[in-house]
Amino acid sequence: MRKKTYQLPLCCCRCNVGIPIADCIQIRLVIYNPKCIYYKYFWAVCLAIVLPEKGRMGNVVRRRTRGALRCSSFEVCGNMAGLELLSDQGYRLDGRKATELRKVQARMGVFAQADGSAYLEQGNTKALAVVYGPHEMRGSRSRTRHDRAVINCQYSMATFSTAERKRRPHGDRKSTEMSLHLKQTFEAAVMTQLYPRSQIDIYVKILQSDGGNYSVCVNAATLAVIDAGIPMRDYVCACTVGFVDETPLADLCYAEESGGVSSLALALLPRGGQIALLQMDARLHQDHLEALIEAAMTACKGVSKVLDEVVRQHLEEVSVLSGE
């Protein structure tokens, strides 16, 4: 692992500093601030693009910082962010083992107004999902399908969900992409052919973001769809996995995601083992891919067990209340 430490003022963060790293597409500048109360390790991460042919940094494309950054040191390194993501003893930053998931807690039927709703926490990532429908097509009639229902997804992040306050809660490029992914995931699982000419709306909001946003959204939305009584082939469970030191890490948190791990998001229909969506936009040697997918599937099955428990508990509570 190549690692260089610069003593620089923060303003350099935006400058085009020449850095001799030729072999990676993405590099991250990591500012380490031990005084921060939020994490033991708190970083402000500046994602930058290195132009490989010239071997120097391009513009900073995204900056995630918190106001007061009286930081001491500035680390620039290659694919690894200069943090030990997996200790020699096999523990991760937050003390989990490699295959361990974060704690999942969920509740169904949190809103009375919507047809279905759910709240899900996975570690520190928290999401609310709401489902309306199936109902008559609203908006543009031209999207109507005469053989099946149309699924409409909207993903948004609360302005207070990240360390740096978000300006646009939804509608930016990242959210649009995420909405599209959610739509594709649920089209694979929901039996849309039963509701011709209708529309199903799935709205998901991230209330607190700590990594694995896509998978938490899918898990929350699954519960909401079940709560709405919409037929599905199976649960859809999702999980992100990363690859560090030849080991797949299940359910990445933000620290790990931003630490330059090549990660993979997988949505699975656990009983049949069908993959609803698989997404990876990092580099990984193809020999490792199979192990990574295998780890993701195991993690998804773990999530599905938790969701199953939540749904059964909810069913029993409601059926006891209604005295059936």
Place this chain on the structure above:
Amino acid sequence: MAADMRLPTVRKAVSLSVSAFDRKDLVVPGDVITSDTGFMRGHGTYVDEDKLTASVAGEVQRVDKLICVRPLKTRFNGEVGDVVVGRITEVQQKRWKVETNSRLDSVLLLSSVNLPGGELRRRSAEDELTMREYLQEGDLISAEVQSVFSDGALSLHTRSLKYGKLGQGVLVQLSPSLIKRQKTHFHNLPCGASIILGNNGFVWLYPTPEQQEEEAGGFYTSLEPVSLSDREVISRLRNCLLALAAHKVLLYDTSVLYCYEFSVQHQVKDILKPEVMEEIVMLTQQKLLEQEG
């Protein structure tokens, strides 16, 4: 205005009796109900590799060889003869589109309404042009399901004097599964108001009309001011309905009336407080049980 503030409290866990656990008739999506091929596939199920599998979370119901799964909460699945309360969303050629909490908007044909001025009147082109005078977007109506189309959309009719446009009153939107199916869904409650319990979960509360207007054919709406006492009764009933719905009590004339009787000792606005709600609903349930047993 003084607002009622309260601290967050721990949600009370529903006491699940031992028998409630591991109930075999509760299934979740993906559960295999049976691998026997002799059964018929009903709603809420699908066949996956010759196994009958549930696609919704709910209760399994068997009728002879037919297996269905009924979800606990769902949109309104209309059947012929159901009473519905709905809102006009669109005026089209010869038809109105009505929002009835169903998965597609319902249709009310011009030919299936009673136009003012007699039963047997031909629908002329003029009637088509003046459709918006009878019912326009946003109007509430009560109607009956006449037929169900193949795609699940409902066709409604208002060919009876009890159906038609709704005037002054309060609409409460609840889950359709909470409405108990009964012989009649129109009730004049002895507490001084009337109620339409639509099968689609829309409940209409209105002051009891003095006498039935015959000639108007269901399009007449009274704009007389409603007395304060009537309005109080209606708001109390509305809060009672919400309280009953929050505790998943089936709604029909008796349960609503009992709930109203027990709520009298509280102020109207207090009925929605969780503890008052629980007390009233508990008393109601007790009285209903006594009545049954």
